[in-house]
Amino acid sequence: MATRSKVTIADVAQAAGVSTATAGRVLGSYGYAAKSTRDQVTAVARKLGYRPNGLARSLITGETRTIGVVAGDIRTQFYASILRGISDVADEHGFGLLITNSDERLDHEMRALDLLMEKQVDGLIVSPCDTRKARHLHRISETQLPIVLIDRAVEGLAVDQVTALNAEGAEAAVGELIRAGHTRIGVVAELLEPEPGGIERFIEDAHAGLVRTAKSMYPSWQRLLGYINAHRAAGLAIDSSLIRPAGSYSSEAAHREARDLLSHAERPSALFTTDGTMSEGVMRAIAEAGLVIPRDVSLVGFDDLDWMAFTPPGISAISQPRYAMGAAAARMLLDRVAGSTAPTSGLTMTPEFIKRGSIARR
Amino acid sequence: MATRSKVTIADVAQAAGVSTATAGRVLGSYGYAAKSTRDQVTAVARKLGYRPNGLARSLITGETRTIGVVAGDIRTQFYASILRGISDVADEHGFGLLITNSDERLDHEMRALDLLMEKQVDGLIVSPCDTRKARHLHRISETQLPIVLIDRAVEGLAVDQVTALNAEGAEAAVGELIRAGHTRIGVVAELLEPEPGGIERFIEDAHAGLVRTAKSMYPSWQRLLGYINAHRAAGLAIDSSLIRPAGSYSSEAAHREARDLLSHAERPSALFTTDGTMSEGVMRAIAEAGLVIPRDVSLVGFDDLDWMAFTPPGISAISQPRYAMGAAAARMLLDRVAGSTAPTSGLTMTPEFIKRGSIARR
DNA sequence: CTGAAAGCGCTTACAG
DNA sequence: CTGAAAGCGCTTACAG
Numbered sequence: 001m002a003t004r005s006k007v008t009i010a011d012v013a014q015a016a017g018v019s020t021a022t023a024g025r026v027l028g029s030y031g032y033a034a035k036s037t038r039d040q041v042t043a044v045a046r047k048l049g050y051r052p053n054g055l056a057r058s059l060i061t062g063e064t065r066t067i068g069v070v071a072g073d074i075r076t077q078f079y080a081s082i083l084r085g086i087s088d089v090a091d092e093h094g095f096g097l098l099i100t101n102s103d104e105r106l107d108h109e110m111r112a113l114d115l116l117m118e119k120q121v122d123g124l125i126v127s128p129c130d131t132r133k134a135r136h137l138h139r140i141s142e143t144q145l146p147i148v149l150i151d152r153a154v155e156g157l158a159v160d161q162v163t164a165l166n167a168e169g170a171e172a173a174v175g176e177l178i179r180a181g182h183t184r185i186g187v188v189a190e191l192l193e194p195e196p197g198g199i200e201r202f203i204e205d206a207h208a209g210l211v212r213t214a215k216s217m218y219p220s221w222q223r224l225l226g227y228i229n230a231h232r233a234a235g236l237a238i239d240s241s242l243i244r245p246a247g248s249y250s251s252e253a254a255h256r257e258a259r260d261l262l263s264h265a266e267r268p269s270a271l272f273t274t275d276g277t278m279s280e281g282v283m284r285a286i287a288e289a290g291l292v293i294p295r296d297v298s299l300v301g302f303d304d305l306d307w308m309a310f311t312p313p314g315i316s317a318i319s320q321p322r323y324a325m326g327a328a329a330a331r332m333l334l335d336r337v338a339g340s341t342a343p344t345s346g347l348t349m350t351p352e353f354i355k356r357g358s359i360a361r362r
Numbered sequence: 363m364a365t366r367s368k369v370t371i372a373d374v375a376q377a378a379g380v381s382t383a384t385a386g387r388v389l390g391s392y393g394y395a396a397k398s399t400r401d402q403v404t405a406v407a408r409k410l411g412y413r414p415n416g417l418a419r420s421l422i423t424g425e426t427r428t429i430g431v432v433a434g435d436i437r438t439q440f441y442a443s444i445l446r447g448i449s450d451v452a453d454e455h456g457f458g459l460l461i462t463n464s465d466e467r468l469d470h471e472m473r474a475l476d477l478l479m480e481k482q483v484d485g486l487i488v489s490p491c492d493t494r495k496a497r498h499l500h501r502i503s504e505t506q507l508p509i510v511l512i513d514r515a516v517e518g519l520a521v522d523q524v525t526a527l528n529a530e531g532a533e534a535a536v537g538e539l540i541r542a543g544h545t546r547i548g549v550v551a552e553l554l555e556p557e558p559g560g561i562e563r564f565i566e567d568a569h570a571g572l573v574r575t576a577k578s579m580y581p582s583w584q585r586l587l588g589y590i591n592a593h594r595a596a597g598l599a600i601d602s603s604l605i606r607p608a609g610s611y612s613s614e615a616a617h618r619e620a621r622d623l624l625s626h627a628e629r630p631s632a633l634f635t636t637d638g639t640m641s642e643g644v645m646r647a648i649a650e651a652g653l654v655i656p657r658d659v660s661l662v663g664f665d666d667l668d669w670m671a672f673t674p675p676g677i678s679a680i681s682q683p684r685y686a687m688g689a690a691a692a693r694m695l696l697d698r699v700a701g702s703t704a705p706t707s708g709l710t711m712t713p714e715f716i717k718r719g720s721i722a723r724r
Numbered sequence: 725c726t727g728a729a730a731g732c733g734c735t736t737a738c739a740g
Numbered sequence: 741c742t743g744a745a746a747g748c749g750c751t752t753a754c755a756g
Contacts, residue, residue: 008749019727020556024751031752032725048500055426056749059732060416066460066481074449080442087436087463098428099461101449115458118416119428139411285674290673299561307669310645312654369732381743386735393736418733421748656754 007050012099016044018095027052029332043172064322066096067333069237070126072104076307078276078322079127085326090141093334095122104129104192104249110136117145121195123333125326127151131193131216146336149327153346155216160332162347164320166302167213169351170274171233173300173318176353177270178234179295181362184242186268187227188254188278190220191245201242203228206236216345223274223302242268254281262289262297269362270298276305279315294360304354314356321349369412379405387663389414394418420482421479423629428458428693430478431620432488434466434611439667440638440684441489444512447688448487457484466491466532466554466611478505486697487630487688489513493555493578515708517578522698523710524691526682529575531713532588532636533595535662535680536714539632540596543724544660545602548630549589550616550640552582553607556640562602566589577708585636586665604630608640616643624651624659633659638667641677656722666716683711684716 013023018037025031026041027050033041044050058064067090071079075077083099091099098121100112109129112138116124123146128134134154141159142146149161177185195202195217201220204213205230213222224243231238244261254277261268262285271286273279279301291297295312301308304319328347335342365529375385380399387393389405389412394698394702395403406412429452433441445461460483471491475498478486485508490496496516503509503521511523520680539547557564557579564583567573568590575584586605593600606623608615616639621629624647633648635641635723640665653659655675666681690709 006749010749020729020750021752022725024749025726028751036726037725049505052480053418053421053482053737053749055421055482056732057571057751058423059734060750060751064417064481073446074436075439075446077437077440080437084435084437084463087461091462094477096460096481098458099445099449100459102447115456119426119458120412120415120417133604142699143411230403280668282673283669287672287674287676304640305669307645307667307673309733310649311669311673312649314649355502368733371752382734383736387742390735396741399741415733418748419735421733421750423734424748436742508730521727662741 006053007048008053012041012048013048014043016041017049029059032302036252045307055158056192061204063122063337065094065118066098066119067330067337068098068100068119068121068124068311070100070102070109070112070116070124072127073101074099076276078191078303081322082326082329085293085323085328086330090331097270102127102129105134106130109179113140122337123147125150125329125333129155131155131218134333143313148336149197150325150329152219153215155214158344160330160336160345160347160351161215162325162329163215164219165348165350166219167226167229167268168223169318169320170223170272170302171230172226172353173302173316174230174272175226175233176232176299176316176355177272177300178236178357178361180298182270183236184239184266184268185270185272186242186244186258187224187272187274188244188246188257188261188282188343189224189274190249191224192220192247192249193218195221199243203238203240203243207232215265227272246281249277250312251277254278255284256281258282258285259289262286262291268297270300270359272351273299273301276301276303279303279305279308283296283311293358298360299358302351308356311356315358316356317354318351319354320351334342366473371412372593374403374407374410374412377410378403381679387651390419402558406693411607425484425614425640425699426482428457428460428481428483429692429699430460430462430475430481430483430486432464432471432474432478432486433540434459434489434491440665443665444688444691447685447690448692451689451692451696457696464489468492468495470668475502475681483507484699485509486598487512487691487695490516493517493580508695510695510698512691515577520706522694522709523577524687524694524711525577526581526687527710528581528584529588529591529628531617531680531682531715532585532634532664533592534588534715535678536592536634536662537591537595538678538717538721539634539660539662540592540598542634542660542721545598546628546630547589547632547634548600548604549586549634549636550606550608550619550644551586551625552609552611552640553580553586554609555580557583561597561605561607565605566599566601569594582636589634599712608643612640613639613643613646615639616715617647618643620644620647623629624648624653624714630659632662632721633662638663638665639664640671641667647674655720660721660722664713670716676722677720678718679716680713681716682713687711
């Protein structure tokens, strides 16, 4: 460790000929101080290059003015936008942001949370990677530390949350494809947390209208439900060979599934992707297969990424307000940090269909 | 503030019937403790739900195991990848990450730095928004707090830095266009920190071979220099009406300049962009003008973004190793934090040309 | 309006 | 191997 010359309040106090209590009052701007002492202390502090030590203050006040975030992967546009929304709100309120990645792995999430707790964050915003196994979140929540969940909720965990209207958005998107005359529509979806009973059972039940969206259902499952609902509403059967679980948040897995889907004799005339990562993998498969959108295959993606606007012919998408979701989560969290005891609430944001040139009529 | 039940070392010590010193030694795993006491204290700690308070520890040890980052805008792929590289290395070493955005504004950068200093970070990674006005960075550096600069260096500030070989990369990219037969190549570049003498003067001097790359030259200026050098090497004149300063890190500004460039009677046959944000604005202008790449216009961008691989016909790019740059910066910083007094070093990463379908022969 | 004293939750010498 | 004491840099009552 380099020897950093720390100027403390005591140093300033001594140089200014006042007590540390007084120096503290003016430097921390709490309590009274005569204008003349204030000027004197301020001048000395500036001359000595005094910088407050937030650690000491936080140890006493019990607040760090820092919030902790557990994202899946900050490299994705999804999390990057959310993070910027959180960051701007935190900034406005003078809060710092401690950011971690879980890569959707429970052990990473727990490690990240431990780190954030140890650093005494005033609150947490987390995108939980398991919507069922979350004893660690329950435990944290029991200590009264404010938590806001984003993108996904956790079964039985009564904390504030911000999510998107996933099933409805997906249904609208797939509905557009169906209205354009498509009947064989492929889906590439993560579907990593298996629903009880398995995917075949889920499809069957959903198509029979027996599945209700639960907030704690994983987003990709909700979006698959929307896909099925759109078929049901149109009186269309489901061909389960068109439903492709990538099994992970990876564009490589999506690429693999899409390539397979597109190489079949009776390939689907349209594709639906359940999020940005899937969209990128699917786009790569389409490009590599030499297919042209929308002539050879139509496409709609969940989540509107930057490139969808300018990639010919323009990719239609369901846009979820990522930045606003992050900002809202931060506001909800800061309300709690400020002491709000309002009942737990869930904010559901409505995604919007953005029509571009990627859907052909059939 | 909610009343969070804090279990302290003193509580554990009392319940375990040992002194706080002993409890501290086992819980903090420093110093000796008999196996039996260790087990006893650990058991009690777990039963009481003890969680260490990093604030108190940091106040004593003088290290927070936290590093602070000032990025331009974490939403961009450029910063998002860098951040992930930093994050992974920080993680490996058990460090947390406090992340801020400057939006390339000096006042924001200074505010961010104040916040990070107050939180007593062990070191800083910053992408400085002004390579000349940086008294605040000098001042911080004088306190011996380790700083690593990323993407841009600061004149006269002797700290470690990680940058890309900008002029050379740009020269290679533009060279590809020239070799393909292009002679009228438009550039859209930020160029926000004016070089002394103005842009006309810079172009003239550069074309005469009088400008040397300086590390503290703003990246977009270095890339413009590469553009000019490529022309000079090929014996081509420069038409300064083809050089378009966006004046800010905004795809809107890039869009405006590109639209203007493309609407002229004698429009350029190829375009070069100096970074990802410019590339997105230019892509939008090309799409809106109904032009087809590479039939109507060829394109090469500095920085290889995800979509360039799958957007037909594939956009050729100069790829800079963003993730590796971030990881390297973090490693350099952690070496300093660990006490390294090695001479200040600058790591220059070599970008790589990725050939795709966006360059037509003329 | 100002100061002396205590204390936040730990770690660090120093005895024993 | 363990404990009593001091102290990190602040803020918080409490006197005066």
